Amino acid sequence: EDQVTQSPEALRLQEGESSSLNCSYTVSGLRGLFWYRQDPGKGPEFLFTLYSAGEEKEKERLKATLTKKESFLHITAPKPEDSATYLCAGPHGSSNTGKLIFGQGTTLQVKP
Amino acid sequence: NAGVMQNPRHLVRRRGQEARLRCSPMKGHSHVYWYRQLPEEGLKFMVYLQKENIIDESGMPKERFSAEFPKEGPSILRIQQVVRGDSAAYFCASSPTGKGNQPQHFGDGTRLSIL
Numbered sequence: 103e104d105q106v107t108q109s110p111e112a113l114r115l116q117e118g119e120s121s122s123l124n125c126s127y128t129v130s131g132l133r134g135l136f137w138y139r140q141d142p143g144k145g146p147e148f149l150f151t152l153y154s155a156g157e158e159k160e161k162e163r164l165k166a167t168l169t170k171k172e173s174f175l176h177i178t179a180p181k182p183e184d185s186a187t188y189l190c191a192g193p194h195g196s197s198n199t200g201k202l203i204f205g206q207g208t209t210l211q212v213k214p
Numbered sequence: 215n216a217g218v219m220q221n222p223r224h225l226v227r228r229r230g231q232e233a234r235l236r237c238s239p240m241k242g243h244s245h246v247y248w249y250r251q252l253p254e255e256g257l258k259f260m261v262y263l264q265k266e267n268i269i270d271e272s273g274m275p276k277e278r279f280s281a282e283f284p285k286e287g288p289s290i291l292r293i294q295q296v297v298r299g300d301s302a303a304y305f306c307a308s309s310p311t312g313k314g315n316q317p318q319h320f321g322d323g324t325r326l327s328i329l
Binding site: 133134136138143144145146147148151153189191193194199200201202203204205206207 | 218245247255262270272273305309312313314315316318319321
């Protein structure tokens with residue numbers, strides 16, 4: 103069964119304290135792995151797409167990496183404005199329709 | 215604003231009433247997806263539509279829920295005879311193609327509360 107699992111569920115960091123969020127997936131024939139950021143009361147905001155093992159994408163303090171079984175979202179020297187829930191998603195393996203399976207998310211709190 | 219537009223942002227209904235949620239996709243996008251986020255749960259796929267066609271409704275409850283995406287106008291998610299368990303945030307997303315390798319872009323959702 104296709105599944106996306108994120109850890110930890112919640113993460114508290116001090117400003118400037120770097121860390122990583124994990125997303126492990128069991129999706130057959132992965133066609134892409136997506137990272138989103140969701141702020142309270144808002145919809146998910148697209149961050150990155152990763153297509154193949156070894157690929158890396160960067161945006162400001164965020165870097166996403168992909169292996170054959172998992173993806174990491176590395177946050178370097180975070181700031182309080184990076185506080186949000188980070189979601190990982192992959193397209194359903196046996197479907198050609200692009201419907202996404204989401205992980206439960208990691209809620210990040212960065213304290214000044 | 216060229217993003218995905220959803221309205222209303224908040225909707226309150228009494229049990230047994232109908233709820234209609236609307237979604238206008240990003241400009242140039244003809245593929246629409248609806249997801250539901252229950253309290254303390256993750257986003258769950260409901261239905262995928264192209265203009266005038268339902269492509270995949272495997273995540274839609276069999277009763278009371280329906281969706282459409284007419285040739286003109288927004289996509290509509292309709293919930294008839296609402297019950298307390300329908301209280302959730304409903305998100306719409308759009309993409310330029312229906313291929314799984316393209317990111318979907320989300321609206322800010324409709325928060326449905328059932329009294």
